[in-house]
Amino acid sequence: MKSEELSQIKKMLQEQGYIDDGAIAMSIFLAMKLEKPLLVEGPAGVGKTEIAKVVAKALKTELIRLQCYEGLDSTHALYEWNYQHQLLYLKMQEGKGEAIKDLEETIFSDKFLLKRPVLNAITHADKTVLLIDEIDRADEEFESFLLEVLSDWQVTIPEIGTIKATNKPQIILTGNRTRELSEALRRRCLYLWIDYPTFEKELAIVKSKVPEIDQKLGVQICSFMKELRELKLEKTPGISETIDWARALASMHLEHLEEQIVEETLGVVLKDWQDMRHTQDSLSELLERTRVTSRIS
């Protein structure tokens, strides 16, 4: 019965077009079972954010997204008092002679509280998926704000008290390793590292995302990408680039890779001029190797 749930998750992922290699399904399964946040790290464009979207879709719940950036603070992530409304309210009550204590209670109530994504997620009527995207872009102090939510599912607001989660959301954090995350954050999460996919996995992804693609072309694209990643480029292309490229080539109704077409469409895959130059130099060799490997498979 227990393994059923796991295979159910695998099935869910598959239905949403997300190809998994065992580790991903296991991590999602355990994150849900243990009720812990899931920290996903990996190079750019391997489908980290996609996990959250897929999980939300699979659970048929809302996805609340918090995009992190430098300078993000608690007023934008957790909550904020609606200062202007509070002032206006006080002005309106001025002549009425209400007791100060009552006034205070009113202005520091739910009515004047602006809920930001995190507070929104934990007070939501249903179980939600909270995606905290690119957490490493936020400042270190912001990580500390999150700790309370991540381990105890609550937010403490000094004026009101502690707000406990009505429904524990499934939290998914993603990171690009632009900065090392703190030990405290790591130990509150389950960890998942997604690397560049294997040839088989990538082919499966391409086939599911671009179903109209020619079988032979798909194989060639994937083995070309595999060779390309071996080149040690400045910005190694991820899966999303592969998919874009596959879409582009499929829309041209090609059946196999030609040097000229590759050269013309290289901009879809590579986003750095040095990489471009480097790849163009060794393009014919790359294609030769691609031809050999794709013949084998």
Next chain:
Amino acid sequence: MPSTIAHQTELSANVVLLCRFLRKKGYKLSTLEESDALRAISFLPIHSEEYFKEALRSVLTKSQFQRTKFDEYYQEFKDQLKKASDSKVKELPEEKKQPEKKTKAAQFDALKDWLNLTPSDEQKEVAAFSDLEVLTKKNFLDLSEDEMRLMMRVLRKLARKMAHQKSRLRKKSKRYQHLDLKQTMRTNMRKGGEIQQLQFSERKDRKLKLVLLCDVSRSMELYSRFFIHLIYAFQNAYDNIETLVFSTALHRVSEILDTNEVEKAFKTISERVPHWSGGTTIGSCLQDFTHNYGHSMLDKKTIVLMLSDGWDTGEPEVMRTAMKTIYKKSKKVIWLNPLAGSPDFAPEALGMKTALPYIDVLASAHNLESLKQALQQLRGKRKLPNTWSR
């Protein structure tokens, strides 16, 4: 948590053993992870080892490095466990490991114990501090593996300290820390003087930009291991830093240092940079730098830090023009030359001689003390004429 550990079976005992084993390998695992692991396996079908391992990996690893190492350790643990149960010795497996685990550190400690007639832990702490004293004067070449690690910690601290410089200027802030009365009054004037909105300010970051150019040729080989550590420490402390390494060709490595563990970064860089062949051509590498990166990386807020011994096999003229451009376009040029530490050093290598007029500070950086002094030069403006310090 207590309910899960209430009935200890052989399986759960082994999981706990595994946790202890991993802890010895440097994994930071608390009881929380242990109990999570036990809970996790209770959700799994018993018969599948693959699931079992996958689940444990999911729960017990907290970084990419740990994740990649996990398989190996898991296997090692299993082997040891098997050995232990085969020989019918119900010992803990890690106790068998003890004799061969006596690394250099342990030997060093043992020696010290003997010398100092077994000091208490407290004394050891003090000893560690005085180790640091010795370290500051010790040449980087003579460092042992342990001292290296200690050194790295110092360096990281140093780099971080240098990185976080605040300007005296203030700017508008979203953080509710320092109330800016002047701005508060001003914004609220247009609302009829009623204070509706508070304005806050914080100190502006001094935007120090740093470009590191590191020589990794054969002649620098002895030092380059250390320098890679140094630039790694810097790369992770500064936001605005670009690192390039060169021997016969120039390579930008900022990305690699940013996204990898230090060991892996070191490996990737040495793979990417072709090995020394015939000599360093500092001149042409610097020329390459000014042509391809100069326009984007250099400006009057940028400090250029060069790590090289100045042995150049190229044309001095090429080097001169390149150095001149760098000097003119940057805030400051600091050249760290490890050879400069020896007392009879004079900037005599041809490359060094050519570059000298375009260097603000030439420092030795062969030990921690001199490095610290050199890094002090990161602050402050360019002094004319250029100074050269030991």
